[in-house]
Amino acid sequence: MFFALSWLIPIFQLKSSLPAHPRKSSSSVIMASVSEVPQTVEWQGKQVPVWSMRTIDYGLVLSQDPDEVEKVTKACLEDGYFQLDLNGIDGRGMLEDRQEVLKLMHRFFEAPLEAKNEYGLIDSHLGYEPVGNRTGAFGAGTKDGYEMLKVSRDEIQQGSPRVPSPIKNSGDLHILERAIGSCNTVTKVILSALSTGMGLAGAERFEKSHRNDRPSTTTLSMMHYLPAEVTGQSKIGHQKHTDISSLTLLFSDQWGLQIRPPGECGAREMGFVEPKPGCAFVHVGDSLRFASGMKFQSCIHRVVPFDPAEHRYSIAYFLRAEDDTMFMDSEGRYVTAKEWHDQKFKAFTDPPVWQAMAPKSMILGGMKEDGADDREPVAPFVPEVSKETAVQA
Numbered sequence: 078m079f080f081a082l083s084w085l086i087p088i089f090q091l092k093s094s095l096p097a098h099p100r101k102s103s104s105s106v107i108m109a110s111v112s113e114v115p116q117t118v119e120w121q122g123k124q125v126p127v128w129s130m131r132t133i134d135y136g137l138v139l140s141q142d143p144d145e146v147e148k149v150t151k152a153c154l155e156d157g158y159f160q161l162d163l164n165g166i167d168g169r170g171m172l173e174d175r176q177e178v179l180k181l182m183h184r185f186f187e188a189p190l191e192a193k194n195e196y197g198l199i200d201s202h203l204g205y206e207p208v209g210n211r212t213g214a215f216g217a218g219t220k221d222g223y224e225m226l227k228v229s230r231d232e233i234q235q236g237s238p239r240v241p242s243p244i245k246n247s248g249d250l251h252i253l254e255r256a257i258g259s260c261n262t263v264t265k266v267i268l269s270a271l272s273t274g275m276g277l278a279g280a281e282r283f284e285k286s287h288r289n290d291r292p293s294t295t296t297l298s299m300m301h302y303l304p305a306e307v308t309g310q311s312k313i314g315h316q317k318h319t320d321i322s323s324l325t326l327l328f329s330d331q332w333g334l335q336i337r338p339p340g341e342c343g344a345r346e347m348g349f350v351e352p353k354p355g356c357a358f359v360h361v362g363d364s365l366r367f368a369s370g371m372k373f374q375s376c377i378h379r380v381v382p383f384d385p386a387e388h389r390y391s392i393a394y395f396l397r398a399e400d401d402t403m404f405m406d407s408e409g410r411y412v413t414a415k416e417w418h419d420q421k422f423k424a425f426t427d428p429p430v431w432q433a434m435a436p437k438s439m440i441l442g443g444m445k446e447d448g449a450d451d452r453e454p455v456a457p458f459v460p461e462v463s464k465e466t467a468v469q470a
């Protein structure tokens with residue numbers, strides 16, 4: 078039986094007004110090697126790492142350049158993430174589509190709640206989610222600080238998307254169709270390169286379980302993080318997790334995304350991803366890790382308020398495997414891509430008590446985070462964040 082990958086979490090992160098770049102430590106050191114000694118940035122009164130990472134040239138991957146194929150494969154094997162440079166002629170269309178989606182997001186999220194919530198959350202990969210539907214960045218007792226609209230790739234392809242009325246005009250639907258098409262192409266190109274890099278052939282190739290004409294929960298997710306000054310201390314960011322998906326394509330012009338790189342004894346400390354102009358942050362999700370026989374790393378990440386006063390916009394394309402794709406998870410269970418999606422989505426939205434009872438392999442996809450280089454427990458952040466973001470809701 079073929080073990081498939083199922084999902085990725087692509088995210089395009091955009092912003093309405095560029096935030097001031099954080100201050101980097103004067104003692105920061107940029108290392109030539111990947112993920113060795115990071116730069117640091119001041120956040121919450123501490124110096125926090127800004128993790129270095131490989132940069133992959135999209136044009137070279139599109140050409141199946143052998144060196145670039147090896148490089149992107151190594152990035153997924155060793156890190157679980159990389160920056161994808163889209164500045165060349167082959168990627169600029171994607172960047173332009175992203176900008177149009179950002180404008181659309183502003184139009185949508187500024188609409189009244191009743192209009193945005195016209196259909197509610199139709200399915201876990203489709204519809205509108207208001208602020209506070211999931212667990213927040215700082216653990217049990219906190220809720221997320223973002224609202225989100227998810228548009229199904231399947232529905233766009235079928236020409237009958239259930240999209241709320243504020244962006245249901247033909248112009249907006251065209252923007253969504255273009256963006257989803259671009260995202261799909263980019264992620265499929267990466268997937269194909271990874272199949273080649275892993276020496277897979279025929280039905281074993283990853284893209285064979287991501288066919289366009291087969292049902293999947295692949296979705297374009299548009300997220301608006303409200304200022305912590307507005308949501309209050311109990312609704313902040315997005316909890317630490319790995320993505321359900323196979324690959325996540327994320328555009329981020331604003332600070333706030335943090336990752337824990339894999340380490341020799343467990344995950345390394347939480348640090349920021351620096352937004353790079355013209356680049357997308359791409360990371361491996363649980364399903365591709367499972368499909369690779371646990372060889373690929375799934376990226377542990379969360380979203381925190383870097384600037385509690387700013388609105389933060391992000392776009393993620395989650396490339397997911399066909400619903401009936403079968404794979405073995407980190408617990409040794411055989412599950413389909415759809416089952417893994419539904420189970421993990423439930424865990425994301427469960428109350429803290431239930432979530433605490435779930436195996437750690439559900440939220441973190443079986444990735445280990447304890448170890449000798451685990452120098453930064455999350456708990457001490459809570460009182461500091463609470464203090465710095467406490468405002469009237």
Ligand SMILES: [Fe+2]
Nearest residue numbers: 086319320378
């Ligand atoms: Fe995520």
